[in-house]
Amino acid sequence: MNGSLGRDDAANSADVVVIGAGFAGLSAAVRLAGAGLKVVVLEEAPRLGGRASAFTDRVTGERVDNGQHVIFGCYRETYAFLREIGTASLAPLQPQLRLVVANGDGPPRELLCPSLPAPWHLLAGVLSWRGLPLRDRLSALRLGRFLIDARRRGPRAAAAAVADVAGDQTVTQWLTARGQSAALREWLWDPLAIAALNQSADTAGVEPFARVLAELFGPSRQDAGIGLATVPLDELFARPAAAYIEARGGQVHLRAPARVRLDARGHVRGVDVGGVTVATRLVIGAVPWHAVDRLWDDAIPAELDTLVSDAARMKSSPIVTVNLWLANAILPATFVGLLNGPMHWVFDKSAIFGQQAGHLSVVASGATRLVGLDNEAITRAALEHVRAALPALRHCDLRRSVVVREQRATFSLEPGRPRRPGAVTRLEGFLLAGDWTDTGLPATIEGAVQSGHLAADLALRRLGRPPRGTPASDRSVAS
DSSP: OBOSOOSOTTTSBOSEEEEOOSHHHHHHHHHHHHTTOOEEEEOSSSSSSTTSOEEEOTTTOOEEESSOOOEETTOHHHHHHHHHHTOGGGSOBOSSOEEEEEOSSSSOEEEEOOSOSTTHHHHHHHHTOTTSOHHHHHGGGGGHHHHHHHHHHOHHHHHHHHHHHHTTOBHHHHHHHTTOOHHHIIIIIHHHHHHHHSSOTTTSBHHHHHHHHHHHTSSSGGGGOEEOOSSOHIIIIIHHHHHHHHHTTOEEESSOOOEEEEOTTSOEEEEEETTEEEEOSOEEEOOOTTTGGGGOSSSOOGGGHHHHHHHHTOOEEEEEEEEEEETTOOOSSSEEEEOSSSOOEEEEHHHHHOTTOOOEEEEEETOTTTTTSOHHHHHHHHHHHHHHHOGGGTTOOEEEEEEEEEEEEEEOOOTTOOOOOOSBOSSTTEEEOSTTSSOSSOSOHHHHHHHHHHHHHHHHHHTTOOOSSSOSOOOOOOO
16 A cells, blocks of 8 residues: 655546545445556545454454454345455355354254245245244245345335335334234344344334345345355455555555545545645545545535535444454354344354454444443353353353444434435535445445445546446436
């Protein structure tokens, strides 16, 4: 990565400046650099990755993700991005969906979807899931019509149709209306909702959940396959993306707070970084919703008043991750869903990373009640929950714990939330990217990458460089 920007005006220019080096910003920059454009990426933080980063634990020396992120087979734009930077093999997919869930009441229950065409593989897997009474499993058939309709219409249209009918229903209300039993919701749909939406099924709106279902159980049975990065997150995408950009003449700068500058007509003319201006006519703002108002030293441009106002009203949902070093800990699977407690998932990082790791990553999504507690209380809650759900861990001594809080991990998906903006804004030369833009998806890696690719494609068109292949989306409505 490059050091500080110099004072040479000729060197400090770019076809496009990308502000933000998370999945959205780096995927946009990689696509632009791959098309032969000069790209400058500016990141305010001291490390790459945004909300998907990693750090070195000071005691064990292990690399620790700031939170466990999961990739699914239906993340087509994500895998295209990883293939471009040469790391797709570092996030191998399950050949078929396998999910293990535990609540401490008997052995963990495994859902395994057979090798049947979608969506019948899901329905067959649920029907053969011996952990639940038959009547509960049979209730899954009542979602068959939606899944078939989603395959016919496409995920976005199917989710929009659900929203037209269901209005402001929550996920729980919609599933209940669709005849899903309480037990099936508890063991399957609620864990899926909390993982995908980072919010309880009781509070999240149904449209993004319907979109997730339509994507996961789409044309290919591998769409629902789960991929876990076998390396820390920065090695999966951030560092390789930066190397890709720089190898093609671009620049990536850390500790580089950026402020967009406008010309006399109110159009983008450059970006200021520590007293140096990078001249450009195109900026992609790939920052979170709560940071978009900080891209301007002067008054926020009038063209963005509504966008910034809506972003300011977006609520956040936190994630808390507790990394536990337990002596001789063995899980029944690489990752396990946890019921009846404050935590939702536990991942065996030694099984994922290999011998370079020796900890469990215990995740609480939508962790509003946990996030304000001190580290000792959070660790105790996580330890008690995993030991209750997985009795084999009860005699494993705790050697170390590291708590990671993401206060604003995702935006809230509750009904009545503010409108999400499109990629094109009313400010000439300023495009948006980020999982919070109008992708139709919840705050996922795939939503971030889709938004980055879309913004890059729009920038390429404006510069007279038609994008390669099929554009990420046609979501270019101004906000």
